[in-house]
Amino acid sequence: MAKQYDTVIGLEVHIELATKTKIFCGCSTEFGGAPNTHTCPVCTGMPGSLPVLNKQVVDYALAIGLATHCHITQVCKFDRKNYFYPDNPQNYQISQLYLPIARDGWVEIETGSGKKKVRIHEMHMEEDAGKLVHDEWDDTSLVDYNRSGVPLVEIVSEPDMRSAEEVIAYLEKLRHIVQYLGASDCKLQEGSMRADVNLSVREVGSDTFGTRTEMKNLNSFKAITHAIEGERKRQIELIEEGKKVVQETRRWDDNKESSHAMRSKEDAKDYRYFPEPDLVPIVIDDEWIARIKNQEPEFRTEKLERYKKEYDISQVDAEILTESKKMAELFEATAALCKKPKKAANWLMVETMRLLKDNAMEPQDLRFSPENLASLIDLADAKTINSSVAKEVFEQIFLHDVDPKAYVKDHGLMTVNDEDALRQTLTEVIAANPQAVADYRGGKEKALGALVGQTMKAMKGKANPGRVNELLREML
Amino acid sequence: MADKISDETMEHVTKAKNKISDETIEYVGILAKLELSETEKQNAKADMEKMLDYIDTLNELDTSRVEPMSHVFPVNNVFREDVVTNENHMEETLANAPLRGGDSFKVPKTIG
Numbered sequence: 001m002a003k004q005y006d007t008v009i010g011l012e013v014h015i016e017l018a019t020k021t022k023i024f025c026g027c028s029t030e031f032g033g034a035p036n037t038h039t040c041p042v043c044t045g046m047p048g049s050l051p052v053l054n055k056q057v058v059d060y061a062l063a064i065g066l067a068t069h070c071h072i073t074q075v076c077k078f079d080r081k082n083y084f085y086p087d088n089p090q091n092y093q094i095s096q097l098y099l100p101i102a103r104d105g106w107v108e109i110e111t112g113s114g115k116k117k118v119r120i121h122e123m124h125m126e127e128d129a130g131k132l133v134h135d136e137w138d139d140t141s142l143v144d145y146n147r148s149g150v151p152l153v154e155i156v157s158e159p160d161m162r163s164a165e166e167v168i169a170y171l172e173k174l175r176h177i178v179q180y181l182g183a184s185d186c187k188l189q190e191g192s193m194r195a196d197v198n199l200s201v202r203e204v205g206s207d208t209f210g211t212r213t214e215m216k217n218l219n220s221f222k223a224i225t226h227a228i229e230g231e232r233k234r235q236i237e238l239i240e241e242g243k244k245v246v247q248e249t250r251r252w253d254d255n256k257e258s259s260h261a262m263r264s265k266e267d268a269k270d271y272r273y274f275p276e277p278d279l280v281p282i283v284i285d286d287e288w289i290a291r292i293k294n295q296e297p298e299f300r301t302e303k304l305e306r307y308k309k310e311y312d313i314s315q316v317d318a319e320i321l322t323e324s325k326k327m328a329e330l331f332e333a334t335a336a337l338c339k340k341p342k343k344a345a346n347w348l349m350v351e352t353m354r355l356l357k358d359n360a361m362e363p364q365d366l367r368f369s370p371e372n373l374a375s376l377i378d379l380a381d382a383k384t385i386n387s388s389v390a391k392e393v394f395e396q397i398f399l400h401d402v403d404p405k406a407y408v409k410d411h412g413l414m415t416v417n418d419e420d421a422l423r424q425t426l427t428e429v430i431a432a433n434p435q436a437v438a439d440y441r442g443g444k445e446k447a448l449g450a451l452v453g454q455t456m457k458a459m460k461g462k463a464n465p466g467r468v469n470e471l472l473r474e475m476l
Numbered sequence: 477m478a479d480k481i482s483d484e485t486m487e488h489v490t491k492a493k494n495k496i497s498d499e500t501i502e503y504v505g506i507l508a509k510l511e512l513s514e515t516e517k518q519n520a521k522a523d524m525e526k527m528l529d530y531i532d533t534l535n536e537l538d539t540s541r542v543e544p545m546s547h548v549f550p551v552n553n554v555f556r557e558d559v560v561t562n563e564n565h566m567e568e569t570l571a572n573a574p575l576r577g578g579d580s581f582k583v584p585k586t587i588g
């Protein structure tokens with residue numbers, strides 16, 4: 001019988017913090033600026049420049065550390081990690097090795113096989129590097145230092161995960177926590193959340209770890225899943241052939257769906273860390289910790305439970321509504337204003353999700369106010385507008401946050417409840433469609449729909465379709 | 477670096493208490509991305525051995541009752557507020573580029 005293997009996975013997750021400025025200088029962190037427009041002597045490593053720590057970075061790191069049940073290092077400091085690479089103009093990265101801001105935490109994940117705790121070994125603050133663009137034609141690289149000095153936290157887990165499913169659940173959990181804290185937008189594709197996967201395999205029942213490899217360049221959940229499956233297979237094949245797994249860093253190529261070892265010189269992991277002499281220690285007193293703890297929001301896990309109880313919403317619907325903090329906030333505010341949580345949930349889950357998709361937007365990009373959505377729900381409920389008009393108005397709310405009452409009035413979209421006008425139009429429609437009328441009278445129920453449609457069209461969509469239906473039946 | 481073994485090196489070789497092996501010099505060269513000639517290696521070895529000997533003098537002091545120092549000044553918690561204070565300094569930054577390609581630094585090709 002073939003041997004059975006366990007996969008043992010630990011993650012190093014880098015998250016870009018949502019500060020306005022870089023970690024050690026007053027340069028903007030705004031994404032997408034022209035190359036080198038957000039740079040200064042500090043973030044380009046010019047001699048004589050001095051870093052000064054951005055306090056907001058410590059606040060965010062503390063919040064993440066506390067939310068992941070870490071022990072806070074109340075006297076912490078920075079160290080220099082030395083390496084030569086053109087993305088790093090100082091020839092060292094300012095990071096934390098000896099006294100990282102947080103240690104020994106955990107998060108709970110849930111997968112098909114139940115709930116499980118993934119332990120966090122440590123979390124530290126550090127600076128991001130610049131961006132290299134390789135020019136294939138003249139064998140050079142171009143360097144943009146706009147990202148150099150953007151604040152990061154790196155969260156290092158214990159090797160507690162056993163499958164790609166658990167890895168994704170862990171990353172989703174971290175993403176929800178950090179997004180709810182407002183500490184980062186955590187977009188994998190844009191690189192504001194990056195994961196390196198440490199993976200080894202061992203025979204089932206063994207209690208020692210196998211030799212692990214580290215995989216880099218994973219920028220989607222799909223790439224992570226493929227890389228885990230591919231690396232597990234590669235290591236098992238080596239072992240079965242009697243060969244050894246080499247401890248190395250491998251780069252995943254999502255197009256080729258395979259990984260290759262990075263050259264060993266680049267991989268010389270001797271960073272000769274030493275304490276950073278240009279930055280003073282950080283002392284975090286109990287009051288500071290209490291202040292951050294007091295600002296903690298209601299997290300997704302808690303919201304999920306509350307929505308099910310308080311609003312009588314299903315698990316699946318509650319998951320959609322709490323997927324982003326922005327959506328959850330819109331839902332709660334709208335429900336409170338119109339007192340119709342089910343209807344508020346419906347507008348957000350159906351029309352909002354559809355428009356987000358059509359406009360290639362994410363929930364955190366939503367800009368409309370709960371007041372306008374609540375007011376639309378009231379208008380539709382009072383039958384002031386019919387459902388197709390409501391959808392049309394909602395699109396305007398979604399795009400331009402219009403006041404639905406004013407919009408409906410200005411564009412004359414109110415449902416026409418004028419019976420005389422409606423009867424007049426119906427008479428005309430009946431006269432103009434003798435075939436449909438004959439079909440209906442001959443027993444074809446479907447023909448009525450065509451007549452309703454014609455009437456709605458003639459009334460420019462402002463009639464109440466229910467009433468049109470009733471009147472038509474009566475008149476025929 | 478000089479291409480002949482200096483007198484200082486010759487004099488030092490016999491006296492050094494700390495010895496740097498050939499492997500260590502080779503390894504440090506790789507980390508620093510330097511290619512050294514044989515003579516340069518010998519000179520660098522002597523320099524490092526001297527530095528280590530010098531640092532050894534610190535071990536002559538009794539520091540068992542001195543608290544390890546994390547910073548020169550008894551200062552902590554020096555912060556900046558998260559406010560953008562720097563404007564577009566692209567031209568000043570790029571003035572320091574040995575080679576410029578468009579609005580970027582241009583460097584020999586490096587594989588990421």
Ligand SMILES: [Zn+2]
Binds near residue numbers: 562
């Ligand atoms: Zn800067």
